Amino acid sequence: MKDRFVHALRAAAAVVALVLCAFAQSAEPRVTAKLSTGVAKLGEQLTLQVIAENVSDATLVPPPAIEGLRVGAFAGPFRESSTTFSGGRVVQYLALTWNAAIRPEKTGEFTIPPLSIKIGNRAAQTAALSLTVVADLQGEDLGFIQAIPSSKRVIDGQPFSVEVRFGWDARRTRYNYAILSLPWWRQLEGTVENALAPSGRPPSDVYAFIDSERFEGIEEIEPTTLRGITFRTFRMVKSFTPTRAGRLELSTSSLEFGRVVARDDFFAFRQSLERAEQFFARGEPLSIEVVPLPESGRPFDFGGAVGTFSVKAGAEPRDVTVGDSIKFKVEWTGAGNLEFFEAPDPEHQEAFKDFRVYGKTETKSVDRRVVVYDLAPLESTLQQIPPLETPVFDPEAMRYVRLATPPITIHVRPLKDAKTLEADGSAERSTRDLVDIDARALAAERLPRVPGEVLLGALVLAPALALGVRARVRRRGDPNAPAEKRRRKARRALERELAAAADARGRFEAFCEFLGARTRESREAWIGRRFERGAQGGAPGLATPLAPELERELERELASLAHAAGSGGARETDRGRLLALADRLIAGGL
Amino acid sequence: MGRWLASLVCLFACFAPSARGADASVAANLAASFGAHANANAGAQASENASAPSDARASFDAGVAAYRAGDFGRARAHWLAALDAGGDQVDRKALCFALGNAAARSQDLGAAVGWYSAAQRLAPRDADVLANLEFARREAGFEPFDKGDLTATLQRVVDAWTVAEASWIALGAIVLFFAVLLYEALRGGAGWRRLAFLCGAGALLAIVPWVRALERERADALLVIEKSGAALRSEPRDGATTIETLAAGSGVRRLDELPGWVRVAGVDNASGWVRAESVFALSR
Numbered sequence: 109m110k111d112r113f114v115h116a117l118r119a120a121a122a123v124v125a126l127v128l129c130a131f132a133q134s135a136e137p138r139v140t141a142k143l144s145t146g147v148a149k150l151g152e153q154l155t156l157q158v159i160a161e162n163v164s165d166a167t168l169v170p171p172p173a174i175e176g177l178r179v180g181a182f183a184g185p186f187r188e189s190s191t192t193f194s195g196g197r198v199v200q201y202l203a204l205t206w207n208a209a210i211r212p213e214k215t216g217e218f219t220i221p222p223l224s225i226k227i228g229n230r231a232a233q234t235a236a237l238s239l240t241v242v243a244d245l246q247g248e249d250l251g252f253i254q255a256i257p258s259s260k261r262v263i264d265g266q267p268f269s270v271e272v273r274f275g276w277d278a279r280r281t282r283y284n285y286a287i288l289s290l291p292w293w294r295q296l297e298g299t300v301e302n303a304l305a306p307s308g309r310p311p312s313d314v315y316a317f318i319d320s321e322r323f324e325g326i327e328e329i330e331p332t333t334l335r336g337i338t339f340r341t342f343r344m345v346k347s348f349t350p351t352r353a354g355r356l357e358l359s360t361s362s363l364e365f366g367r368v369v370a371r372d373d374f375f376a377f378r379q380s381l382e383r384a385e386q387f388f389a390r391g392e393p394l395s396i397e398v399v400p401l402p403e404s405g406r407p408f409d410f411g412g413a414v415g416t417f418s419v420k421a422g423a424e425p426r427d428v429t430v431g432d433s434i435k436f437k438v439e440w441t442g443a444g445n446l447e448f449f450e451a452p453d454p455e456h457q458e459a460f461k462d463f464r465v466y467g468k469t470e471t472k473s474v475d476r477r478v479v480v481y482d483l484a485p486l487e488s489t490l491q492q493i494p495p496l497e498t499p500v501f502d503p504e505a506m507r508y509v510r511l512a513t514p515p516i517t518i519h520v521r522p523l524k525d526a527k528t529l530e531a532d533g534s535a536e537r538s539t540r541d542l543v544d545i546d547a548r549a550l551a552a553e554r555l556p557r558v559p560g561e562v563l564l565g566a567l568v569l570a571p572a573l574a575l576g577v578r579a580r581v582r583r584r585g586d587p588n589a590p591a592e593k594r595r596r597k598a599r600r601a602l603e604r605e606l607a608a609a610a611d612a613r614g615r616f617e618a619f620c621e622f623l624g625a626r627t628r629e630s631r632e633a634w635i636g637r638r639f640e641r642g643a644q645g646g647a648p649g650l651a652t653p654l655a656p657e658l659e660r661e662l663e664r665e666l667a668s669l670a671h672a673a674g675s676g677g678a679r680e681t682d683r684g685r686l687l688a689l690a691d692r693l694i695a696g697g698l
Numbered sequence: 699m700g701r702w703l704a705s706l707v708c709l710f711a712c713f714a715p716s717a718r719g720a721d722a723s724v725a726a727n728l729a730a731s732f733g734a735h736a737n738a739n740a741g742a743q744a745s746e747n748a749s750a751p752s753d754a755r756a757s758f759d760a761g762v763a764a765y766r767a768g769d770f771g772r773a774r775a776h777w778l779a780a781l782d783a784g785g786d787q788v789d790r791k792a793l794c795f796a797l798g799n800a801a802a803r804s805q806d807l808g809a810a811v812g813w814y815s816a817a818q819r820l821a822p823r824d825a826d827v828l829a830n831l832e833f834a835r836r837e838a839g840f841e842p843f844d845k846g847d848l849t850a851t852l853q854r855v856v857d858a859w860t861v862a863e864a865s866w867i868a869l870g871a872i873v874l875f876f877a878v879l880l881y882e883a884l885r886g887g888a889g890w891r892r893l894a895f896l897c898g899a900g901a902l903l904a905i906v907p908w909v910r911a912l913e914r915e916r917a918d919a920l921l922v923i924e925k926s927g928a929a930l931r932s933e934p935r936d937g938a939t940t941i942e943t944l945a946a947g948s949g950v951r952r953l954d955e956l957p958g959w960v961r962v963a964g965v966d967n968a969s970g971w972v973r974a975e976s977v978f979a980l981s982r
Binding site: 540542544546548550551562567570573574578586587589 | 758762795796799803829834861863865868872883885901912
């Protein structure tokens with residue numbers, strides 16, 4: 109009953125919804141754009157919001173670049189819909205929203221041009237927006253940010269680093285946050301980033317962010333004095349390797365700093381930070397020139413190594429036989445693109461013609477490059493691993509140089525019966541081929557077949573025969589019944605008990621137990637049993653009558669055993685005679 | 699399942715002496731005609747190049763001598779003569795194996811695969827035969843004989859026995875089943891009863907290889923040895939519609955034949971005609 113009611117209610121709701129949708133008024137599409145503020149401080153982050161109302165599907169066309177404003181990627185669209193009753197009518201509202209972060213990089217008046225939104229096969233445009241960006245004069249006095257390159261002119265492939273220093277007036281001890289806007293920090297076009305070891309411990313009393321993301325890689329250094337003011341100073345470093353010649357532009361950096369207070373929000377699962385004081389400082393843009401590697405004097409085997417390197421080498425083992433593997437370890441250190449150059453290949457160097465190179469393993473880091481070559485000497489006459497040369501462009505000397513490892517003395521023992529690895533390897537290589545014919549092809553003695561008739565007959569007759577036997581046996585009772593098991597085990601039990609019996613009583617009881625088990629009776633039934641002969645003779649209770657002489661022998665033996673047991677058991681009874689009688693009784697049908 | 703039932707029915711049918719005799723004579727006639735055709739070229743070569751000894755042993759030894767001398771065509775002729783001579787002087791499996799080697803050395807890889815397959819039917823577990831069969835199939839570009847998946851493994855276990863071996867395995871399993879049944883009848887007990895059921899299932903399973911071996915022996919099996927596969931045509935002429943293409947190395951069953959053409963049934967029992975030189979008779 110309840111289920112039927114619920115179903116009816118659902119159906120009614122669905123009908124109402126359909127009716128509402130049918131009568132709902134959908135207004136004309138409308139697109140708007142708005143900024144979180146019309147006047148902003150230099151470095152402050154704004155939000156540009158684009159809204160398309162009364163449309164269910166639309167695409168925002170990315171706006172063109174605006175000089176002086178850094179517009180981030182648009183997030184969205186976020187969908188919002190509602191249905192309301194207004195003036196007796198149903199009004200349905202549907203809106204799509206896109207958001208983007210904007211950060212001014214210079215002061216002045218800016219115009220954000222109309223943004224285009226594609227709705228179906230037509231386009232709608234927002235109105236142009238105006239933005240005024242002013243410098244935060246107080247912030248410029250209270251804080252600073254600087255980007256300092258290791259060199260303003262580098263060679264293509266030569267690593268360089270950029271250190272960012274920032275801070276605020278050391279007297280403003282309550283300031284506790286910094287948000288750095290560094291457009292080039294995540295990715296600098298025309299370079300690859302070098303991994304750097306983490307710097308010192310970040311200050312525990314300062315929250316640092318780079319473009320809204322928490323950043324832990326800053327360290328506090330000695331205070332800096334600028335413009336006569338002492339600043340609490342922090343630094344962070346990034347290292348790059350240029351991948352092409354040209355000019356690298358590191359656009360304006362800005363710093364937002366001040367004081368935040370933590371607020372505990374009951375409904376939020378984490379502490380939120382709220383700005384209490386906010387200032388902005390601006391850094392100067394930076395340009396680094398990357399000059400191409402000179403063509404003149406470039407070695408044909410140049411692998412792109414640029415820097416000031418030193419090299420050392422080692423080998424293990426150094427006492428080997430021809431063809432044995434030697435681990436030839438070469439290590440380059442110094443300042444340069446250690447991670448990126450191509451390690452020299454000994455196989456391409458004439459000095460290594462008497463070695464076979466099986467392979468190499470490499471480990472790379474910003475300050476070290478280690479390559480372990482797997483070499484095998486081919487000649488026993490070899491006495492050293494020759495110098496391995498690495499062509500390097502030295503940016504300090506501005507010329508190509510050849511770094512060489514020192515020669516390493518080795519002892520190469522000859523192979524047995526061969527001088528060189530080639531000689532030893534000239535033996536025929538094994539490969540798969542046909543197995544040869546059997547030239548004897550002696551006909552093996554043939555296994556005779558079991559005729560099918562026999563097999564099928566056996567398959568049918570064997571179960572039938574077994575079932576017949578089973579039925580016959582079951583007529584006498586279940587052979588697995590305890591009494592039957594006791595009967596089958598009686599002879600073995602008698603032998604065991606006779607051996608264990610200490611006196612005549614024990615033997616008498618064992619024999620009675622045997623008789624009881626064989627006749628499916630209790631042992632006591634045979635103690636003092638009277639043998640009354642009927643018309644056909646035979647012991648009473650037996651399924652099969654015993655032969656008269658066997659019956660008399662049993663009667664005598666029982667009487668003898670009973671007497672011996674009653675007289676204290678001094679007289680020894682012949683165990684073998686009892687077992688022989690038991691066998692005769694079993695054979696006689698007991 | 700249907701094939702199994704059909705096999706069992708055929709099995710029972712074949713025990714009738716008259717039926718068996720008739721079937722055997724038909725099979726012998728077919729085998730003789732097809733064998734003569736398949737080996738026509740080789741036979742002609744044998745009569746031309748070798749005065750083939752009538753004694754199978756002597757023919758085989760002459761073939762070995764020719765093979766060792768690198769005259770694979772002559773060796774093949776001698777061995778075919780030995781195969782035709784029959785008798786118990788030479789192991790037929792060894793003869794098929796040797797013929798496979800002669801074909802492989804002559805770069806007739808399709809025929810080599812056929813001969814090794816024939817040898818494998820005679821000695822299913824012979825490691826050398828299996829090695830050469832796989833080698834020849836690989837060289838010929840056929841699928842491997844042992845695909846290595848579960849189905850192929852089970853099939854190999856079931857087919858790893860000759861008819862005689864499989865019949866003794868089946869008989870042993872039935873005797874064991876009978877012994878366990880008898881013991882259970884005499885002694886009783888749930889354990890023995892369970893064992894009897896297990897042995898019964900085992901006996902039925904043990905019959906499977908025997909049935910399979912009989913089926914394999916009785917089936918007039920052919921192997922497609924055309925490297926690009928054999929066109930199965932609706933009629934025995936080249937212009938007839940191609941029903942399907944039989945994959946190289948696949949097995950088919952012969953139903954009938956005409957000069958130059960053999961009617962076969964494919965894997966899905968679709969019947970059609972293929973060129974006689976595209977297939978190889980495996981009953982040797």
